[in-house]
Amino acid sequence: MRGTAVVVGGGLGGLTAAVALRSVGWEVVVLERAPEFGEVGAGIGVMPNAMRALDALGLGEAVREHGTPRLPGGVRDHRGRALGHLDADELERGGRLVAIHRADLHRVLRSALPADSLVTSADVVEVEPEVRYLVDGEPVVLEADLVVAADGIGSRVRSRLWPDAPAPVYAGTTAWRAVVDFTGPLEIGQTLGPGTEFGVLPLAAGRVYWYAATLSAPGLRADDELAEVRALVDGWHEPIPALLAATDPRAVLRHDVHELASPLPGYARGRVALLGDAAHAMTPFLGQGACQAVEDGVVLAAACSDGASVAEALARYDRERRPRTQAVARASRLVGRVGLGLRNPVAIGVRNALMRSVPAKAAVSGMTRFSGWRPPALSARPVGDPPA
Numbered sequence: 001m002r003g004t005a006v007v008v009g010g011g012l013g014g015l016t017a018a019v020a021l022r023s024v025g026w027e028v029v030v031l032e033r034a035p036e037f038g039e040v041g042a043g044i045g046v047m048p049n050a051m052r053a054l055d056a057l058g059l060g061e062a063v064r065e066h067g068t069p070r071l072p073g074g075v076r077d078h079r080g081r082a083l084g085h086l087d088a089d090e091l092e093r094g095g096r097l098v099a100i101h102r103a104d105l106h107r108v109l110r111s112a113l114p115a116d117s118l119v120t121s122a123d124v125v126e127v128e129p130e131v132r133y134l135v136d137g138e139p140v141v142l143e144a145d146l147v148v149a150a151d152g153i154g155s156r157v158r159s160r161l162w163p164d165a166p167a168p169v170y171a172g173t174t175a176w177r178a179v180v181d182f183t184g185p186l187e188i189g190q191t192l193g194p195g196t197e198f199g200v201l202p203l204a205a206g207r208v209y210w211y212a213a214t215l216s217a218p219g220l221r222a223d224d225e226l227a228e229v230r231a232l233v234d235g236w237h238e239p240i241p242a243l244l245a246a247t248d249p250r251a252v253l254r255h256d257v258h259e260l261a262s263p264l265p266g267y268a269r270g271r272v273a274l275l276g277d278a279a280h281a282m283t284p285f286l287g288q289g290a291c292q293a294v295e296d297g298v299v300l301a302a303a304c305s306d307g308a309s310v311a312e313a314l315a316r317y318d319r320e321r322r323p324r325t326q327a328v329a330r331a332s333r334l335v336g337r338v339g340l341g342l343r344n345p346v347a348i349g350v351r352n353a354l355m356r357s358v359p360a361k362a363a364v365s366g367m368t369r370f371s372g373w374r375p376p377a378l379s380a381r382p383v384g385d386p387p388a
């Protein structure tokens with residue numbers, strides 16, 4: 001069937017769902033609580049699975065334009081010793097990872113939606129029996145055949161419709177992120193030190209996204225977060241010191257990492273689908289949180305495109321998305337434990353020896369376990385061109 005959909009939340013997940021649903025003929029309105037659309041945050045890694053989903057929507061090329069060029073990549077220990085390395089061809093064999101500034105990705109998605117489908121300062125308070133939202137405290141009511149709850153990890157819709165679902169929990173890690181102007185030879189890099197990890201993802205036009213994550217108590221903040229990162233990775237290999245030297249302290253963002261540690265028993269209820277972090281907020285150690293939200297949007301649209309009722313479409317969405325996203329979340333948690341989660345030198349030595357022993361071919365096939373995903377066909381016009 002085709003009908004009307006309200007998307008609650010204009011983050012990366014909600015916007016992708018809106019673009020995908022429109023591409024299969026649905027009328028869509030996105031309700032965003034914030035006064036403006038946009039993304040707080042630095043860069044984001046868009047894995048090959050999500051790039052394929054964006055390609056299916058006709059948006060992949062626009063993302064690649066702003067994102068990581070074709071590069072080699074590798075993992076090192078904090079002294080700079082290689083634990084694994086892939087040249088650009090090998091990396092591409094598993095599909096290309098494209099890191100991009102979040103604001104650019106958000107803009108690319110927005111450009112595929114008509115301006116009048118995007119409503120800001122709209123705080124959704126109920127979705128049953130109809131969608132109710134507040135604008136300047138005044139209630140507005142909307143009817144819709146389908147509601148997509150993409151309202152993030154703290155989802156109000158989830159707590160209303162899944163009142164027994166446990167709240168998100170702190171994942172034991174805090175993370176810093178920044179995008180800096182940097183010229184110099186770089187690779188896609190991840191460095192693992194005791195209890196800490198540092199990542200480098202070059203973007204287009206001489207910009208670089210770096211992140212650092214460490215085991216920590218929650219809620220700690222410093223006046224100078226850049227100094228915190230410097231102290232954390234003191235003595236680590238280049239280009240880490242050079243990147244930090246090039247960083248404006250005001251550009252550094254810090255967030256504690258939370259996740260929905262208890263998987264939900266369902267992602268759909270009535271005509272409401274949960275999507276993205278609202279359904280499966282996960283740790284960032286596989287770089288898959290937003291990528292799974294992007295997949296969600298495309299699968300939801302495919303399910304809604306083939307003449308099925310909303311109930312049948314949402315049953316299919318739940319069947320296809322829940323096992324996969326919950327498996328990715330489990331794997332991400334595990335990767336965090338054996339990555340930055342290790343502090344014991346013996347355990348670190350064993351892990352590093354194991355990583356060094358993995359041949360490139362096996363590393364590529366390991367990477368494709370999740371990033372090898374392919375989107376379902378959308379019987380749709382591509383939406384890469386701006387709508388009239």
Ligand SMILES: Cc1cc2nc3c(=O)[nH]c(=O)nc-3n(C[C@H](O)[C@H](O)[C@H](O)COP(=O)(O)OP(=O)(O)OC[C@H]3O[C@@H](n4cnc5c(N)ncnc54)[C@H](O)[C@@H]3O)c2cc1C
Binds near residue numbers: 008010014033043
């Ligand atoms: C440190 C860190 C690094 C990460 N790195 C990566 C990475 O490299 N790759 C990756 O794929 N993922 C990454 N992630 C995960 C990724 O950021 C999230 O999975 C993704 O942003 C979730 O998108 P979303 O649209 O589901 O939710 P959100 O981005 O949280 O969007 C929800 C939107 O809903 C709005 N909203 C909330 N309540 C209401 C309401 N009542 N009414 C209306 N609007 C509402 C909010 O204002 C917001 O705009 C990372 C996460 C962290 C913490």
